[in-house]
Amino acid sequence: xxxxxxxxxxxxxxxxxxxxxxxxxxxxxxxxxxxxxxxxxxxxxxxxxxxxxxxxxxxxxxxxxxxxxxxxxxxxxxxxxxxxxxxxxxxxxxxxxxxxxxxxxxxxxxxxxxxxxxxxxxxxxxxxxxxxxxxxxxxxxxxxxxxx
Amino acid sequence: xxxxxxxxxxxxxxxxxxxxxxxxxxxxxxxxxxxxxxxxxxxxxxxxxxxxxxxxxxxxxxxxxxxxxxxxxxxxxxxxxxxxxxxxxxxxxxxxxxxxxxxxxxxxxxxxxxxxxxxxxxxxxxxxxxxxxxxxxxxxxxxxxxxx
DNA sequence: ATTGAACCCTCCTATGATGGGAAGGTCAAG
DNA sequence: CTTGACCTTCCCATCATAGGAGGGTTCAAT
Numbered sequence: 079x080x081x082x083x084x085x086x087x088x089x090x091x092x093x094x095x096x097x098x099x100x101x102x103x104x105x106x107x108x109x110x111x112x113x114x115x116x117x118x119x120x121x122x123x124x125x126x127x128x129x130x131x132x133x134x135x136x137x138x139x140x141x142x143x144x145x146x147x148x149x150x151x152x153x154x155x156x157x158x159x160x161x162x163x164x165x166x167x168x169x170x171x172x173x174x175x176x177x178x179x180x181x182x183x184x185x186x187x188x189x190x191x192x193x194x195x196x197x198x199x200x201x202x203x204x205x206x207x208x209x210x211x212x213x214x215x216x217x218x219x220x221x222x223x224x225x226x
Numbered sequence: 227x228x229x230x231x232x233x234x235x236x237x238x239x240x241x242x243x244x245x246x247x248x249x250x251x252x253x254x255x256x257x258x259x260x261x262x263x264x265x266x267x268x269x270x271x272x273x274x275x276x277x278x279x280x281x282x283x284x285x286x287x288x289x290x291x292x293x294x295x296x297x298x299x300x301x302x303x304x305x306x307x308x309x310x311x312x313x314x315x316x317x318x319x320x321x322x323x324x325x326x327x328x329x330x331x332x333x334x335x336x337x338x339x340x341x342x343x344x345x346x347x348x349x350x351x352x353x354x355x356x357x358x359x360x361x362x363x364x365x366x367x368x369x370x371x372x373x374x
Numbered sequence: 375a376t377t378g379a380a381c382c383c384t385c386c387t388a389t390g391a392t393g394g395g396a397a398g399g400t401c402a403a404g
Numbered sequence: 405c406t407t408g409a410c411c412t413t414c415c416c417a418t419c420a421t422a423g424g425a426g427g428g429t430t431c432a433a434t
Contacts, residue, residue: 088382088430100381110382111422130429132382145370152370153345156420166367173364177356180366184349187342194335197301201332208325216321218328219314222293222300236401236411248410258411259393278400280411304390375434382429388422400411 088128095137102135106143113143121146121160154183236276243285250283254291261291269294269308302331 088098103110113133116122122142126134135143145166149159158179165171165179200221207217236246251258261281264270270290274282283291293314297307306327313319313327348369355365 098382109421112420114384115421128382128429130382131384132429141371148370150420151345152349153342162367162370166371169362171362171364171367172360173356173362173366174358174360176364176366177353177358180349180353180356184346184353187346187349191339191342191346194301194339197299198332198335198339201300201328201335205325205328205332208321208328210322210325212320212322214317214319214321216319216324218321218324219310222296222310223289223314246411257392260391262413263392276400276411278411279413280400298391377432377434379432380430383427385425387424389420390418392418394415394417396413396415398412401409402407403409404405404407 085127085129086134088130088132097135097140099133099135102133102140102143105140107147108143116143116146119156121156121163152183153187154179158183234274234276234282236278236280245283245288247281247283250281250288250291253288255295256291264291264294267304269304269311300331301335302327306331 086094086096092098092101097105099110099113102108103113106113108116113122117124117133122139125136125139128134142163145163146159149162154162161179162176165176201218204218204221209215234242234244245253247258247261250256251261254261256264261270265272265281270287273287276282290311293311294307297310302310309327310324313324349366352366352369357363
């Protein structure tokens with residue numbers, strides 16, 4: 079990524095199997111907005127441009143974008159992904175480094191899930207006893223108010 | 227809240243059982259920053275001020291802040307809380323209206339938890355097969371890369 | 375050729391909830 | 405009367421994503 083090849087005409091680029099940002103977005107599943115954003119924050123390098131200043135993406139770029147997309151779908155943060163991309167590039171990486179990142183992420187997910195489940199448990203208790211009719215009496219409000 | 231009583235001296239206000247923002251924060255568990263923020267977005271009304279322009283909080287104000295804090299701990303959004311506060315104030319409310327808000331929130335929590343659990347399941351599979359040693363081979367990276 | 379749709383570009387703004395910090399005024403205790 | 409702990413307002417940052425304005429480019433259909 080960011081090899082900054084010589085500039086091309088748009089048509090010429092497409093003829094060589096290169097993609098403009100819209101096509102790269104479709105091919106990778108990452109939105110045009112986000113591709114530009116990932117470049118701006120340095121998650122991906124600067125790519126080549128046509129004479130008209132259009133970004134031009136090759137197969138490897140799309141590969142990277144898909145990697146990012148998949149990692150986002152698994153909930154990794156951008157900083158995690160920055161590290162994962164760098165490990166991916168590094169042929170001398172240790173799988174332990176990768177596993178460590180994944181493990182920390184899993185722990186964070188578990189903590190967050192536990193928090194939300196605790197909220198749910200409380201809410202289920204409260205709504206269980208709420209009539210849900212036209213009367214004003216409501217254990218949900220009572221709980222919130224009593225905390226007060 | 228927001229009754230905008232006549233201005234007072236600071237000492238005079240504290241003598242009457244009124245609180246400055248720092249004391250209101252301690253009494254309610256809501257940070258000073260967030261109390262000001264809630265006022266700025268109209269979640270709570272504008273309170274009275276001393277001659278020195280210090281905010282002055284009464285018992286009811288603290289009550290409202292505790293209500294907000296409790297609702298935030300249960301994961302309700304600010305907009306949910308705006309509605310809940312208004313229902314709380316409304317003696318002619320229907321408990322159905324309250325239950326509806328809580329139900330929608332629970333459904334949102336359940337969706338989010340399910341998403342995160344699905345991420346976790348995938349990550350557990352991947353890390354299960356990752357040696358986590360000094361070798362570079364790593365099913366986690368393989369998964370991310372193969373998506374690409 | 376001209377025009378219009380559908381792209382592309384950069385730059386600015388917003389989201390939701392929270393916090394950090396600067397610059398300056400006020401209060402209370404020593 | 406100083407000092408430290410408050411208070412005030414205003415601006416900025418977070419995190420990932422999206423919307424839009426204003427302007428240039430490409431391409432296909434008139």
